[in-house]
Amino acid sequence: MSARDNILARIRSARGAAAASAQSDLAAIDGRINQHPVGTRPAMHWDQVPRFREQCVRMSSTVDEVASMRDVPAAVARFLTEQGLPMRAVAWPKIAHLDWTGTGVTVEDRPARGDDLVGITGVHLALAETGTVMLLSGVDTPAATSLLPETHIAVVPAGRIVLAMEEAWARTREELGELPRAVNFVSGPSRTADIEGQLQIGAHGPFRVHVIVALS
Amino acid sequence: MSDQKLRVGLFVTCLVDLMRPRIGFSAIKLLESAGCEVIVPSAQTCCGQPAYNSGDRASAQAVARKVIDEFRDCDYLVSPSGSCAGMIRAHYAELLAEFPQQRAEVERLAARTHELTSFLVDVAGMTTVPGRFDGEVTYHDCCSGLRELGVKTQPRDLLGRVAGLKVSEMGTPEYCCGFGGTFSVKYGEISARIADRKCDDIASTGAAAVVLGDLGCMLNIEGRLKRRGDTKTRVYHVAEVLAGLDED
Amino acid sequence: MNAPVPGFKARAHDKLNDAKIQRAMKNFNLAAARTRGVADLENLEDIRTAAASIRDHSLARLDLWLERFEQEATRRGTQVHWAETHDDINRIVIEIARRTAVKKIIKSKSMVSEESHLNAALEAEGFQVVETDLGEYIVQLAGETPSHIIAPAIHKNRDDVADLFVKHHGTPRKTDIGELTMEARKFLREHFLSGEMGISGGNFLIAETGSLFLVTNEGNGRMTTTLPRIHVAITGVEKVVPTLEDVSCIMRLLARSATGQSISNYVTLNTGPKRPGDTDGPEEMHVIIVDAGRTKLLGTDMQEALRCIRCGACMNHCPVYQNIGGHAYGWVYPGPIGSVLTPNYIGLENALDLPNAATLCNQCGVVCPVKIPLPELMRKLREKQVDRGLRPWQERLGLTLWAWAAQRPVIYGWLTGITARAGRFFGGADRTIRRLPGNGWTEGRDMPAPAGKTFRELYAKRKQP
Numbered sequence: 001m002s003a004r005d006n007i008l009a010r011i012r013s014a015r016g017a018a019a020a021s022a023q024s025d026l027a028a029i030d031g032r033i034n035q036h037p038v039g040t041r042p043a044m045h046w047d048q049v050p051r052f053r054e055q056c057v058r059m060s061s062t063v064d065e066v067a068s069m070r071d072v073p074a075a076v077a078r079f080l081t082e083q084g085l086p087m088r089a090v091a092w093p094k095i096a097h098l099d100w101t102g103t104g105v106t107v108e109d110r111p112a113r114g115d116d117l118v119g120i121t122g123v124h125l126a127l128a129e130t131g132t133v134m135l136l137s138g139v140d141t142p143a144a145t146s147l148l149p150e151t152h153i154a155v156v157p158a159g160r161i162v163l164a165m166e167e168a169w170a171r172t173r174e175e176l177g178e179l180p181r182a183v184n185f186v187s188g189p190s191r192t193a194d195i196e197g198q199l200q201i202g203a204h205g206p207f208r209v210h211v212i213v214a215l216s
Numbered sequence: 217m218s219d220q221k222l223r224v225g226l227f228v229t230c231l232v233d234l235m236r237p238r239i240g241f242s243a244i245k246l247l248e249s250a251g252c253e254v255i256v257p258s259a260q261t262c263c264g265q266p267a268y269n270s271g272d273r274a275s276a277q278a279v280a281r282k283v284i285d286e287f288r289d290c291d292y293l294v295s296p297s298g299s300c301a302g303m304i305r306a307h308y309a310e311l312l313a314e315f316p317q318q319r320a321e322v323e324r325l326a327a328r329t330h331e332l333t334s335f336l337v338d339v340a341g342m343t344t345v346p347g348r349f350d351g352e353v354t355y356h357d358c359c360s361g362l363r364e365l366g367v368k369t370q371p372r373d374l375l376g377r378v379a380g381l382k383v384s385e386m387g388t389p390e391y392c393c394g395f396g397g398t399f400s401v402k403y404g405e406i407s408a409r410i411a412d413r414k415c416d417d418i419a420s421t422g423a424a425a426v427v428l429g430d431l432g433c434m435l436n437i438e439g440r441l442k443r444r445g446d447t448k449t450r451v452y453h454v455a456e457v458l459a460g461l462d463e464d
Numbered sequence: 465m466n467a468p469v470p471g472f473k474a475r476a477h478d479k480l481n482d483a484k485i486q487r488a489m490k491n492f493n494l495a496a497a498r499t500r501g502v503a504d505l506e507n508l509e510d511i512r513t514a515a516a517s518i519r520d521h522s523l524a525r526l527d528l529w530l531e532r533f534e535q536e537a538t539r540r541g542t543q544v545h546w547a548e549t550h551d552d553i554n555r556i557v558i559e560i561a562r563r564t565a566v567k568k569i570i571k572s573k574s575m576v577s578e579e580s581h582l583n584a585a586l587e588a589e590g591f592q593v594v595e596t597d598l599g600e601y602i603v604q605l606a607g608e609t610p611s612h613i614i615a616p617a618i619h620k621n622r623d624d625v626a627d628l629f630v631k632h633h634g635t636p637r638k639t640d641i642g643e644l645t646m647e648a649r650k651f652l653r654e655h656f657l658s659g660e661m662g663i664s665g666g667n668f669l670i671a672e673t674g675s676l677f678l679v680t681n682e683g684n685g686r687m688t689t690t691l692p693r694i695h696v697a698i699t700g701v702e703k704v705v706p707t708l709e710d711v712s713c714i715m716r717l718l719a720r721s722a723t724g725q726s727i728s729n730y731v732t733l734n735t736g737p738k739r740p741g742d743t744d745g746p747e748e749m750h751v752i753i754v755d756a757g758r759t760k761l762l763g764t765d766m767q768e769a770l771r772c773i774r775c776g777a778c779m780n781h782c783p784v785y786q787n788i789g790g791h792a793y794g795w796v797y798p799g800p801i802g803s804v805l806t807p808n809y810i811g812l813e814n815a816l817d818l819p820n821a822a823t824l825c826n827q828c829g830v831v832c833p834v835k836i837p838l839p840e841l842m843r844k845l846r847e848k849q850v851d852r853g854l855r856p857w858q859e860r861l862g863l864t865l866w867a868w869a870a871q872r873p874v875i876y877g878w879l880t881g882i883t884a885r886a887g888r889f890f891g892g893a894d895r896t897i898r899r900l901p902g903n904g905w906t907e908g909r910d911m912p913a914p915a916g917k918t919f920r921e922l923y924a925k926r927k928q929p
Contacts, residue, residue, distance in 0.1 A: 399823050
């Protein structure tokens with residue numbers, strides 16, 4: 001008998017189940033997965049965009065708002081200048097192929113490497129409740145771009161802001177069916193309080209997160 | 217509304233009986249002042265908690281069944297102790313699960329059992345208290361009373377009605393004092409250190425006294441204050457303060 | 465290999481008298497963080513009930529949920545392994561490491577791997593292992609074990625960390641915490657980029673999608689599960705959660721209970737290895753599902769302990785933990801959950817002190833996000849100790865005599881009358897007893913003297929005309 005067999009047998013015997021699972025048990029499993037009930041949550045009666053912005057700030061991100069995606073390159077240029085950062089970034093293809101002419105920012109369409117300082121991504125969705133961006137891995141959405149650089153800029157179309165994680169799952173099931181290899185919820189710059197309990201912004205992930213909300 | 221007085225059985229507790237009888241008499245005075253008829257079953261000894269918390273189920277059961285017998289005829293069982301009232305109200309059902317024939321009785325007793333201040337406020341609706349106290353006190357929330365019985369606002373409500381008295385809250389009144397029954401004896405060093413934090417908190421209020429509702433906490437805090445050389449801060453049971461400290 | 469953990473009292477004594485540990489514990493206040501963190505949940509108690517219920521759903525059909533997880537994970541390319549014992553865990557990881565010819569292994573926190581001493585086993589086989597959670601990294605450099613499940617190095621101060629970095633990095637000494645953190649980032653970045661296998665724990669396993677659910681604030685979880693070519697996740701059987709919505713509900717309480725945040729910085733779901741066309745991700749993903757004593761709790765009065773989501777709130781609020789710190793507990797999990805799990809996992813007789821070294825104040829139970837009745841479980845463990853004859857005979861005798869006397873009011877009255885008078889006498893003029901031989905009360909405090917007569921005798925006298 002394998003370890004797997006032994007472990008499952010012990011569990012079944014503990015709950016008084018026969019070796020072959022009862023129809024009712026399997027129906028219960030399928031039922032819960034198909035219905036995926038939403039657990040009790042706080043009332044959350046907010047306007048989503050203002051709430052999202054406020055929570056991003058609370059999680060130590062900076063936030064900017066522009067009228068549309070066309071205005072994103074200028075907003076990025078503004079941010080990099082204000083922060084004294086190099087005018088150079090790697091970006092997801094969708095972002096790299098916006099019109100960057102005249103902004104002074106050099107944007108490369110490739111995944112981030114260890115020495116890239118600024119990474120610009122879009123998002124799959126964003127969560128108003130907690131100021132969180134939701135990123136999916138994929139051919140055109142490399143995970144390293146939001147992870148390795150010191151500065152991560154996330155471009156969030158306002159229409160992709162949903163209330164909370166549960167809404168994000170419902171939307172993702174609708175749009176994609178299955179999950180990609182990695183789903184990353186990112187809420188601000190990395191941090192740690194492991195030394196004397198003192199909060200330090202900037203651990204292993206980016207230590208600066210800038211969110212640009214594109215209203216249309 | 218009937219004029220009939222509430223028949224309250226006073227469960228005085230083993231520690232009050234042994235160490236501070238005055239608290240028992242204060243409790244009687246308060247209950248009578250609230251319009252109750254007070255009965256003190258004379259054969260009472262202990263609620264069984266020391267044995268229960270030590271894992272000696274059989275001993276605890278024997279003692280608990282005696283309590284049920286003794287308080288059968290009372291409308292209520294009231295105790296100047298969140299710990300003993302909590303034992304009866306929150307734990308007797310589990311303790312006596314092996315005696316299903318007594319289940320109804322146990323549940324009835326549990327439902328009628330109250331810590332003193334919560335009884336005075338929530339059941340007897342007491343609004344005037346006999347005692348007076350000139351000065352500032354701070355209140356320590358005993359863990360069982362707080363977390364098992366929800367005793368929090370009631371003692372403060374009553375203390376607020378004591379002429380001359382002002383309550384100053386300490387930083388963390390709900391923080392355990394470190395008594396924990398046999399814990400205080402078995403792990404005395406850790407227990408005293410926890411008590412020390414409580415004493416620091418009490419001292420930081422500048423209050424003349426700390427008031428509380430359980431003898432275990434009382435002896436523990438008083439004992440630690442004395443060992444720290446604090447001869448000024450008094451330690452009182454809430455019943456004593458409410459009834460008046462000249463009671464004897 | 466489970467070693468017994470006697471010596472609790474001696475360890476506690478050392479920690480209580482260690483000025484540095486005491487300073488560290490006084491500064492440690494994640495309890496206040498939780499209080500701030502839950503202030504925005506107007507229905508906190510309802511959410512706790514929901515989270516507890518979700519955990520109970522898993523445990524009620526644990527085999528089926530695990531099988532569903534395995535089915536979904538396997539379908540997405542994850543290799544699922546089952547480990548019955550701690551040795552199995554180490555064996556499986558070593559086999560994978562050998563087969564994939566890795567040399568450097570980076571780790572993001574796994575408490576289960578602490579149970580099996582995985583790092584030592586890997587190092588004995590010649591693999592290099594680097595912890596990447598900053599607290600775990602510090603503890604690893606110091607050759608110690610974590611003292612808290614969320615903040616492993618709270619027992620170390622900045623000077624300790626500075627010394628460790630000088631010794632192991634060969635860099636000039638820094639004492640600013642920000643600078644130390646940046647130095648760790650720089651050094652660990654090298655490891656992240658060169659690690660060939662990443663070992664992680666797993667906060668949860670999601671049955672619906674066959675995903676590993678991982679939560680960090682530092683980003684090392686993402687690094688460890690994205691950059692190396694092999695990813696191995698290790699977690700306990702009890703960690704399976706049915707659906708994505710279920711884990712979202714629990715997540716609200718996990719972050720608030722642990723650190724007071726509404727969400728942890730990085731919440732990651734890993735479902736299988738790299739896909740065709742993916743530019744990141746491991747070539748192989750493995751999940752090791754561990755029993756090691758957990759299934760023994762199912763169907764027993766200890767089952768509720770398996771709800772635990774490893775938030776650390778119980779220990780953060782525990783007056784005992786706050787004063788003695790985590791190492792005194794002697795095994796992987798400290799605080800109230802440690803006092804319950806340790807005897808269950810390594811043997812009741814090997815951890816006699818832990819369930820007894822508690823005041824049963826229930827500060828832990830009140831804050832536990834999944835409503836584990838921790839003091840009740842500790843009390844039950846005390847009962848089991850009595851049933852198995854593991855208590856000292858003096859204690860058994862004392863309790864038996866107490867109960868005997870308590871059932872005999874006349875004898876009881878006589879004994880208490882004597883005690884009250886003797887106590888009053890020994891208390892002297894200042895009504896204080898300074899030494900009570902044979903018990904720990906007077907180690908750290910005095911005993912106020914009894915009034916001198918018992919209530920029962922005084923009341924009886926008053927009732928007589």
